[in-house]
Amino acid sequence: MSQPAIRESAINVISEGTRIEGRIVFDEICRVHGTLVGEVRANPGSTLILAEPSVVEGNIHADVLIVDGYVRGDVVTRTRIVVSSTGRLIGNVTTPSLKLEFGSYFEGACTMDEKALLKEGP
Secondary structure: OOOOOOHHEEEEEEEOEEEEEEEEEEEEEEEEEOOEOOEEEEEOOOOEEEEEOOOOOOOOOEEEEEEEEEOOOOOEEEEEEEEOOOOEEEEEEEOEEEEEOOEEEEEOOEEHHHHHHHHOOO
16 A cells, blocks of 8 residues: 655755744644744644654644654644654643653643544644
8 A cells, every 4th residue: 555645845844953933833744853832733634743852842733743852731633642762742632542652751641532632623
């Protein structure tokens, strides 16, 4: 089964050394190596990848969230959250699926009720 082609123009990259503050909204795929301070919102069908040097201080709403870096804030995802062995997540999460890899760090409460998730919306 082949994966759909990803347009290069659909991928956002926030490089290491970059700091963005405020309300951030993105579509499709966003890869972060820098620092985001504020609310991060992703449109339906999106993936947020937080690389190892990334720092996010604020709440996140996305379809899929992959954490290799550091997050301090509440997270709501429509599909899943993966916290890798280098990932740190401090905050409450609402998601249908949470995967914590060996060595990851999670501090907070987790709600996995899909009905509650649908009420909160994006």
